[in-house]
Amino acid sequence: xxxxxxxxxxxxxxxxxxxxxxxxxxxxxxxxxxxxxxxxxxxxxxxxxxxxxxxxxxxxxxxxxxxxxxxxxxxxxxxxxxxxxxxxxxxxxxxxxxxxxxxxxxxxxxxxxxxxxxxxxxxxxxxxxxxxxxxxxxxxxxxxxxxxxxxxxxxxxxxxxxxxxxxxxxxxxxxxxxxxxxxxxxxxxxxxxxxxxxxxxxxxxxxxxxxxxxxxxxxxxxxxxxxxxxxxxxxxxxxxxxxxxxxxxxxxxxxxxxxxxxxxxxxxxxxxxxxxxxxxxxxxxxxxxxxxxxxxx
Amino acid sequence: xxxxxxxxxxxxxxxxxxxxxxxxxxxxxxxxxxxxxxxxxxxxxxxxxxxxxxxxxxxxxxxxxxxxxxxxxxxxxxxxxxxxxxxxxxxxxxxxxxxxxxxxxxxxxxxxxxxxxxxxxxxxxxxxxxxxxxxxxxxxxxxxxxxxxxxxxxxxxxxxxxxxxxxxxxxxxxxxxxxxxxxxxxxxxxxxxxxxxxxxxxxxxxxxxxxxxxxxxxxxxxxxxxxxxxxxxxxxxxxxxxxxxxxxxxxxxxxxxxxxxxxxxxxxxxxxxxxxxxxxxxxxxxxxxxxxxxxxx
Numbered sequence: 001x002x003x004x005x006x007x008x009x010x011x012x013x014x015x016x017x018x019x020x021x022x023x024x025x026x027x028x029x030x031x032x033x034x035x036x037x038x039x040x041x042x043x044x045x046x047x048x049x050x051x052x053x054x055x056x057x058x059x060x061x062x063x064x065x066x067x068x069x070x071x072x073x074x075x076x077x078x079x080x081x082x083x084x085x086x087x088x089x090x091x092x093x094x095x096x097x098x099x100x101x102x103x104x105x106x107x108x109x110x111x112x113x114x115x116x117x118x119x120x121x122x123x124x125x126x127x128x129x130x131x132x133x134x135x136x137x138x139x140x141x142x143x144x145x146x147x148x149x150x151x152x153x154x155x156x157x158x159x160x161x162x163x164x165x166x167x168x169x170x171x172x173x174x175x176x177x178x179x180x181x182x183x184x185x186x187x188x189x190x191x192x193x194x195x196x197x198x199x200x201x202x203x204x205x206x207x208x209x210x211x212x213x214x215x216x217x218x219x220x221x222x223x224x225x226x227x228x229x230x231x232x233x234x235x236x237x238x239x240x241x242x243x244x245x246x247x248x249x250x251x252x253x254x255x256x257x258x259x260x261x262x263x264x265x266x267x268x269x270x271x272x273x274x275x276x277x278x279x280x281x282x283x284x285x286x287x288x289x290x291x292x293x294x295x296x297x
Numbered sequence: 298x299x300x301x302x303x304x305x306x307x308x309x310x311x312x313x314x315x316x317x318x319x320x321x322x323x324x325x326x327x328x329x330x331x332x333x334x335x336x337x338x339x340x341x342x343x344x345x346x347x348x349x350x351x352x353x354x355x356x357x358x359x360x361x362x363x364x365x366x367x368x369x370x371x372x373x374x375x376x377x378x379x380x381x382x383x384x385x386x387x388x389x390x391x392x393x394x395x396x397x398x399x400x401x402x403x404x405x406x407x408x409x410x411x412x413x414x415x416x417x418x419x420x421x422x423x424x425x426x427x428x429x430x431x432x433x434x435x436x437x438x439x440x441x442x443x444x445x446x447x448x449x450x451x452x453x454x455x456x457x458x459x460x461x462x463x464x465x466x467x468x469x470x471x472x473x474x475x476x477x478x479x480x481x482x483x484x485x486x487x488x489x490x491x492x493x494x495x496x497x498x499x500x501x502x503x504x505x506x507x508x509x510x511x512x513x514x515x516x517x518x519x520x521x522x523x524x525x526x527x528x529x530x531x532x533x534x535x536x537x538x539x540x541x542x543x544x545x546x547x548x549x550x551x552x553x554x555x556x557x558x559x560x561x562x563x564x565x566x567x568x569x570x571x572x573x574x575x576x577x578x579x580x581x582x583x584x585x586x587x588x589x590x591x592x593x594x
Contacts, residue, residue: 138513144436144550175472176525178547216435220552228473228551250475250547253441254525255517 011154011192012277016215021188023161025242027122027267035115044120048187048245051231055112055168055238065170065235067103068132068259081285090136096285097261098130107168108263111297116240117164117265124293128152128163128266129286132170135178135249135258142178144213145248147191148264151212152243154197154277156287161187162270163243169235170259178252180239180260183219184226186246191218197278202286214246222246268293308451308489309574313512318485320458322539324419324564332412341417345484345542348528352409352465352535362467362532364400365429365556378582387433393582394558395427404465405560408594413537414461414562421590425449425460425563426583429467432475432546432555439475441510442545444488445561448509449540451494451574453584458484459567460540466532467556475549477536477557480516481523483543488515494575499583511543519543565590 008022025045036044044050056064072091075082081100083093097104107113108127117125135142148165152158173179191214201211214222231239241247243264252258271291275281284290305319322342333341341347353361369388372379378397380390394401404410405424414422432439445462449455470476488511498508511519528536538544540561549555568588572578581587 138516139441142548142550175527176478176547181473181551216552219435223552230472248550250473250550251439253439253545253547254478255513255520 007276009149009153009190009192009276011150012195012197012211013192014194016194016218017192018218019190019192021161021190021244025187026120027162028119029122033119035112036119044240044242047184049182049184049229049239049241051233052238052240053233054236056236058236061170061235064103064107064261065259067101068134068170068261071097071101071132072134080283085140090140091134092140093131093133095129095131097132098127098263104130104132104261107261109294113166113263114265114294114296117166118296120164121162121265121267123267123269124296125265126268126288126291126293127263128158128288129264131262133260133262135252137177137252137255137257140178140252142249142251145219145246146213147186147244147246149243150191150193152287154212155201155275155282157273157275157281158243158266158270158287159273160270161242161244162267163264164240165243165262165264166238166240167231168238168261169233170261171235171257173231173233173237173258173260174256175230175232177254177256177258178250179258180231180247180249182229182231182239182241183222183246184229186222187242187244189222190244191246199279201278202282219246304573306446306450306487306489306573308447309492309494309508310489311491313491313515314489315515316487316489318458318487318541322484323417324459325416326419330416332409333416341537341539344481346479346481346526346536346538348530349535349537350530351533353533355533358467358532361400361404361558362556364398365431365467365558368394368398368429369431377580382437387437388431389437390428390430392426392428394429395424395560401427401429401558404558406591410463410560411562411591411593414463415593417461418459418562418564420564420566421593422562423565423585423588423590424560425455425585426561427559429558430556432549434474434549434552434554437475437549439546439548442516442543443510444483444541444543446540447488447490449584451509452498452572452579454570454572454578455540455563455567455584456570457567458539458541459564460561461537462540462559462561463535463537464528465535465558466530467558468532468554470534470555470557471529471553472527474551474553474555475547476555477528477544477546479526479528479536479538480519480543481526483519484539484541486519487541488543496576498575499579516543
């Protein structure tokens, strides 16, 4: 609970709490404006995600992949935005790529992304977070199940579920190299996780998350009615998903790296307050406090 | 090199060596006898494995799964044949189930398995190893890439590549719960692995293998020409694979456990000698020295 009043999504308490979502999934009053059609809007609302086979052209993929390689080929000194694999110097993620890189800034502002995000969220949008992820293969670890909203609400003060993420494949994402898994329909349930947030939790949680993960019982119930969806697709494909859709990924022992760019759009009517369940704000490279709307079209 | 002469498959030396297979894949002179037809024999020879959609009936699956649950629900005292997850008391594997359990003894002697193994290997066969594997979900670890033959040759004295394994699914094996991955065609290449075998290596290698794993370069070359095959299938499906087919599996973060029974048949013309590259024999629950042929039909 904060100065803003009742916390509709309590988490990080003594016990796990499982409650229904209190926010709409699709905020637009009409789908008429596009670019998503009515069937896509319905699917997003039902499943909590939507897949696009060819969001980027092959030429664009090459362009963005080169930039990804440039950014991940070395970690500059003490910059916290570069995250390495546990026990290694291999770069796993680079955050705030829309500020670090003009190339990714252009992608983040691309009307194909911004238009879809605006349509779901029903307002102007701004970039809440951006990052590139590299899962290099030969045993790179995955990421355990979590709801991004749970973390962003607890640790960053994101008030409502009015935030969507694009994960865009820059290498082929196939059935064997640790692709993203989503639990269809899970966005309709909020799992408030047990256990207090440690100080400076983000320093370890970006390598391997512990606080903010659901119990085995809660996960089993979420997966009971709908089969887990494995997000496979060629480079250039993309997934748009709701901030509360439960997701995770396995490890990658294949020789094929899996690289993605991840851009999070938030409604300008849902800007950050103070963390709902953490001792202090996280750095702005994880949770932007620049709420300037993106121009559209 | 041992008393039996030249070692055709040197391994665990100072450097990795990659050489062509020196043995046939299919040893039978004619496929006329069945139960595998000519197309299946050809596919096995080319790929190093063969999948069967419904080897067991649903009733049989229930019967064997009950027995699996009985055997894995507790670990009896100091019995080395029960292997637990790293850092846990959860049972990951139970070895020598054809001796521990009358139920699995009957499965191992089943003509549907024995007949196919005899046909590939061209002689009477005996059980080299048997085990049940449980990958319980919620983060159970996988198994890194390896050739069973490399281990069995180095550590158990298996002379030739004249051995096949059945992996039979007792739960659904799907795209998300850490199913077996095979590299098609890899059985035609022997990767002699770098690094000496530690004393009592099996005590740790059954939890997580380190000695006897191929380099990233060798794996990349094996996977270059053929896409990795993910072995999905309903409970009751099975994979028959050559002892030198490179295989591994990722972790399983889903709530769906993956349980399999694994039975290895060796030709009675290929019985064990002394280890080719290890300080001492491993226990017989890993590598049988009872070479009694299985009756057939």
